[in-house]
Amino acid sequence: MRLYSSLSRQIEEVKPLDGQTVKIYSCGPTVYRYIHIGNFRSFMLGDLIRRILRFEGQDSRLVMNITDVGHMTDDLRDTGLDKMELAQSDEGLSAMQIAEKYTEAFLKDGDAVGIGRADLYPRATEHIPEMIEITKRLVEKGHAYVVDGTVYFEVRTFPDYGKLSGNTLEALQAGHRQDVEVDPNKRSREDFGLWKKAGAHRVLKWPSPWGDGFPGWHIECSAMSMKHLGERFDVHTGGNDNKFPHHEDEIAQSEAAVGHSVVSVWVHGGFLRLSGQKIAKSAKNVVLVPEIVERGLDPLAFRLVCFGTRYRSEMDFSWEAFEAANTRLTGLRQRMADWSESPAVATRGEMAEDLDRRFRDAVADDMDMPAALVVLNEAVSSPAVGPAEKYRLLSSWDGVLGLDLERLARERYEAPPEVLELIRRRDEARAARDFGTADRIRDQLGAMGLEVMDTPAGTRVRPRL
Numbered sequence: 001m002r003l004y005s006s007l008s009r010q011i012e013e014v015k016p017l018d019g020q021t022v023k024i025y026s027c028g029p030t031v032y033r034y035i036h037i038g039n040f041r042s043f044m045l046g047d048l049i050r051r052i053l054r055f056e057g058q059d060s061r062l063v064m065n066i067t068d069v070g071h072m073t074d075d076l077r078d079t080g081l082d083k084m085e086l087a088q089s090d091e092g093l094s095a096m097q098i099a100e101k102y103t104e105a106f107l108k109d110g111d112a113v114g115i116g117r118a119d120l121y122p123r124a125t126e127h128i129p130e131m132i133e134i135t136k137r138l139v140e141k142g143h144a145y146v147v148d149g150t151v152y153f154e155v156r157t158f159p160d161y162g163k164l165s166g167n168t169l170e171a172l173q174a175g176h177r178q179d180v181e182v183d184p185n186k187r188s189r190e191d192f193g194l195w196k197k198a199g200a201h202r203v204l205k206w207p208s209p210w211g212d213g214f215p216g217w218h219i220e221c222s223a224m225s226m227k228h229l230g231e232r233f234d235v236h237t238g239g240n241d242n243k244f245p246h247h248e249d250e251i252a253q254s255e256a257a258v259g260h261s262v263v264s265v266w267v268h269g270g271f272l273r274l275s276g277q278k279i280a281k282s283a284k285n286v287v288l289v290p291e292i293v294e295r296g297l298d299p300l301a302f303r304l305v306c307f308g309t310r311y312r313s314e315m316d317f318s319w320e321a322f323e324a325a326n327t328r329l330t331g332l333r334q335r336m337a338d339w340s341e342s343p344a345v346a347t348r349g350e351m352a353e354d355l356d357r358r359f360r361d362a363v364a365d366d367m368d369m370p371a372a373l374v375v376l377n378e379a380v381s382s383p384a385v386g387p388a389e390k391y392r393l394l395s396s397w398d399g400v401l402g403l404d405l406e407r408l409a410r411e412r413y414e415a416p417p418e419v420l421e422l423i424r425r426r427d428e429a430r431a432a433r434d435f436g437t438a439d440r441i442r443d444q445l446g447a448m449g450l451e452v453m454d455t456p457a458g459t460r461v462r463p464r465l
């Protein structure tokens with residue numbers, strides 16, 4: 001597959017550096033509140049890339065961090081408060097309990113919108129030694145300096161600073177307003193904290209060579225990505241707002257520490273807007289996954305809503321669009337249930353081959369999901385493709401789409417447990433090419449008054465008419 005790299009500003013082929021496994025790091029949630037559907041549009045990216053790679057027969061490994069310390073309310077000026085600590089005083093729970101509560105909700109809501117679980121969810125608080133290690137290395141190499149227990153990265157020492165976001169040192173300096181308070185300990189306004197000295201009331205703090213303190217937000221992603229994926233890996237995802245300062249600073253820290261480039265392709269997703277505004281807690285327009293269910297809608301329809309727009313573009317959210325996607329999804333599942341009852345065909349027609357090729361091209365082309373949906377619509381309505389072929393195409397494409405298109409096909413006939421057991425044994429026998437046993441079970445089911453069909457979805461039964 002090919003992806004647009006925000007760094008090279010070009011479409012690039014995704015090839016595993018180790019020749020085997022594509023290694024993907026996705027910036028994950030700060031677990032101090034419920035994750036909204038805007039966040040989920042961005043969090044979907046890593047899994048979607050992995051689904052497409054799997055569809056192409058390519059192995060991958062997906063790591064997504066959980067930020068449970070160090071994400072400040074103001075990351076530009078080092079004057080912010082830690083989001084975890086704020087939530088702690090708001091909710092009367094300890095920071096650890098807050099992290100646990102919202103991590104669990106994040107995973108559950110992610111499941112509901114069909115985001116496959118990552119292979120690993122490293123937590124920031126469990127990687128403090130690694131963050132201290134990189135910080136030490138940066139001090140030793142002259143890229144960082146210590147003032148009164150706080151360690152700053154000296155941006156001036158990394159000439160490539162700005163290569164991702166376009167915020168070059170000159171542009172940054174020119175852009176700084178004079179009235180903004182600056183930390184007097186910094187050598188330069190654009191320097192940023194790698195390790196911060198703990199204030200008197202700080203609860204989340206750890207011992208370090210520079211005294212008690214806590215890590216900056218950006219250093220966690222440098223430490224955890226390189227620890228779990230190596231000093232060179234293939235893909236890094238995040239939302240557009242992560243480009244600066246978060247990823248610009250991650251690049252500076254990681255590359256200055258190891259002395260070479262670390263990430264091959266940087267992928268950034270566009271924002272989801274509600275009534276023209278970006279969805280944000282501060283804008284008081286957040287939509288959470290449980291609200292989808294409360295409205296009687298299927299959370300998986302959120303995927304169809306998202307697939308209507310290229311991932312890099314901003315998109316508007318509306319409940320009308322969601323309802324239309326929900327109706328469409330139910331319709332697709334009903335058709336799949338109908339098609340599943342057609343006898344399977346061994347060969348695939350020319351038209352089906354062509355549609356499959358076009359679907360594969362679309363998803364491989366920088367995740368062009370709108371184009372993939374056009375192909376899907378054509379497949380559904382094409383008279384040149386038989387029902388069993390349609391079933392087989394859509395069930396294969398669903399590996400990428402994640403819409404559970406076979407749900408109604410599975411549920412159409414509610415077989416009692418003893419029938420389900422016979423079906424299971426018959427499918428097993430057929431898979432083992434033990435046709436004698438398969439035929440005997442067919443006769444057994446027939447004697448129970450059931451008609452047995454071999455379909456693309458396996459054995460189906462229905463009461464004989």
Ligand code: AMP
Pocket residue numbers: 027028029030037038039040041042043238239240241242269270271272273278279280
């Ligand atoms: P946060 O927990 O605030 O760090 O955000 C988690 C992720 O969600 C980041 O990758 C953001 O870029 C992304 N994000 C936040 N708001 C939106 C939005 N409205 N649309 C898409 N992505 C978002």
Ligand code: ZN
Pocket residue numbers: 026027028221246
């Ligand atoms: Zn990150």
